[in-house]
């Protein structure tokens with residue numbers, strides 16, 4: 001199967017404003033945290049999707065209603081509605097096929113994603129409880145950090161509510177793939193649209209492991225290049241946090257990376273060749289959750305591709321061993337948080 005999203009995206013003109021055709025499908029999407037730095041550009045990109053009939057924007061910030069009004073003037077097929085305040089949360093989720101959770105606080109210079117834990121886990125837990133009550137069959141796309149813990153939290157909440165489907169819960173790590181594809185193309189003078197590098201592990205520091213040896217098109221790297229690129233990708237979030245100097249973390253590249261949503265919608269619509277990397281429940285390692293390439297289908301994860309973890313270089317094998325204890329601890333921290341509150 002072809003794995004290059006970028007290539008397919010170009011062919012299919014994903015996100016292209018010229019792509020104003022009648023919707024081939026009519027999926028309902030809810031974005032929780034829609035008034036935020038990611039939520040706003042993400043909502044704009046989703047408004048351009050021909051696969052979306054209804055876009056529900058929810059935020060505790062009241063101006064989300066204005067954001068919905070603003071977007072609703074774009075002459076693309078979907079209808080946009082804004083919802084604010086906890087009393088409107090349930091209505092923002094009724095009948096929804098995909099829920100994107102991007103609510104929460106962002107890192108300031110000097111903070112890790114893990115530092116966001118104490119505030120964001122409470123927000124995420126409340127939102128996922130509402131998802132379980134109002135649209136238990138929806139796909140959940142978790143953007144809120146720390147993804148390594150918020151995804152296990154979402155799983156526990158759904159389990160407690162008796163509606164957990166591991167195939168429908170995704171931690172969004174697409175930004176790591178977007179970054180490595182960009183950096184490799186720059187370093188190797190390749191056409192960026194052709195480059196495809198899988199990223200496995202998690203979404204924080206050393207848990208982010210780009211498998212440079214699996215780069216397509218096949219390209220060779222020196223040991224120094226591998227180290228430099230790996231460290232840059234692991235710290236790319238920080239690069240943006242520091243450059244924004246207290247004004248937040250990556251928002252525009254993250255919204256772009258939510259091409260994952262468009263991929264999910266295409267898969268729901270019956271496209272059988274959709275692959276993306278994502279942090280999902282998996283048994284490709286001894287950890288309960290792990291990011292790797294997955295095949296998306298009509299019911300969410302159709303298959304987790306384990307073959308890319310074979311034939312790793314010595315550098316990648318060591319990095320994989322090193323990331324596991326940290327990733328395991330983050331997963332357990334999330335699970336414990338929910339279980340303690342039960």
Ligand code: NAD
Nearest residue numbers: 033035036037038059060061103104105143144145175254
């Ligand atoms: P932001 O502060 O600009 O926006 C967050 C939004 O969430 C705000 O509009 C806020 O009002 C809203 N919010 C807060 N509590 C809420 C609640 N209980 N219900 C609904 N809405 C609520 O932040 P941002 O830059 O958009 O980032 C959002 C999250 O995404 C952060 O946790 C950030 O770390 C994470 N992030 C993840 C990735 C990734 O690759 N997965 C990349 C970038 C950022």
Ligand code: LMR
Nearest residue numbers: 107113145237238249250
């Ligand atoms: C990113 O990768 O940019 C985000 O996870 C935000 C962060 O805190 O680094």
